[in-house]
Amino acid sequence: MTTPQAPKSPAVIIVSAPSGTGKTTLNRRLTTMHPEVQVSVSYTTRKKRQGEEEGVHYHFVTNKHFHELIKQGQMLEYAEVFGTLYGTPVGEIQRLQAAGKIALLEIDVQGWRQAREKLPGAKAIFILPPTVEALWQRLEGRATEAKDVRWRRLMTARNEISSGNLYDHFIVNHNLETAYAELEAIVIKGERSKIGHQEGLRLCQQLLTEFDDSPWLHKLSRELADN
Numbered sequence: 001m002t003t004p005q006a007p008k009s010p011a012v013i014i015v016s017a018p019s020g021t022g023k024t025t026l027n028r029r030l031t032t033m034h035p036e037v038q039v040s041v042s043y044t045t046r047k048k049r050q051g052e053e054e055g056v057h058y059h060f061v062t063n064k065h066f067h068e069l070i071k072q073g074q075m076l077e078y079a080e081v082f083g084t085l086y087g088t089p090v091g092e093i094q095r096l097q098a099a100g101k102i103a104l105l106e107i108d109v110q111g112w113r114q115a116r117e118k119l120p121g122a123k124a125i126f127i128l129p130p131t132v133e134a135l136w137q138r139l140e141g142r143a144t145e146a147k148d149v150r151w152r153r154l155m156t157a158r159n160e161i162s163s164g165n166l167y168d169h170f171i172v173n174h175n176l177e178t179a180y181a182e183l184e185a186i187v188i189k190g191e192r193s194k195i196g197h198q199e200g201l202r203l204c205q206q207l208l209t210e211f212d213d214s215p216w217l218h219k220l221s222r223e224l225a226d227n
């Protein structure tokens with residue numbers, strides 16, 4: 001006679017990526033194509049952007065409220081990203097799992113560093129840009145942001161990429177279609193990423209070398225310093 005087993009909880013997926021890597025587009029497509037995947041709704045102190053809704057994209061709170069939530073132990077993890085606080089509510093994963101959903105946490109590297117001991121079964125995916133130059137060009141495409149803001153985002157990306165060892169699965173976003181197919185294979189089919197841990201770390205190292213050795217980046221840094 002076989003022993004009855006407790007039903008397996010739906011998976012918990014972490015997706016982190018430096019800003020400008022296409023993470024939001026990939027995740028939106030995944031949740032649209034597969035409604036069984038739902039993004040965990042975080043708290044944030046940033047202002048609502050056009051088209052964002054309270055309780056759908058984020059819970060928009062004041063700094064004071066956010067700090068109260070931390071004090072009350074209501075944050076599974078939290079981090080300051082570009083001067084704004086973001087945090088995952090305790091209980092959000094259980095809420096999604098109880099509804100039979102795969103919980104998708106779009107959190108930054110600092111957040112995953114804090115949460116990973118609390119979420120031992122989670123699958124952590126890191127989305128990488130193909131090159132630093134491609135990342136810079138994508139940030140340049142955001143015409144709303146000044147060059148020094150883009151530069152700060154680029155340096156944050158460098159920092160994040162140096163923590164690639166916290167992730168098990170790596171996707172390089174060369175092309176949206178291929179990157180999406182890989183994300184879908186990992187989250188929906190439960191496959192491993194095509195790029196294994198060692199290869200992922202090698203790619204991170206390659207990007208870090210590009211950050212440190214590119215003549216165009218040195219030139220850009222001098223230009224910004226002179227302004």
Ligand code: 5GP
Nearest residue numbers: 042078079081086087088106107108110111
């Ligand atoms: P955005 O303001 O563009 O929605 O998000 C900016 C950054 O904050 C992204 O890198 C995103 O992954 C990160 N982020 C969003 N929610 C959370 C959260 O709950 N915790 C952490 N640690 N980072 C978050």
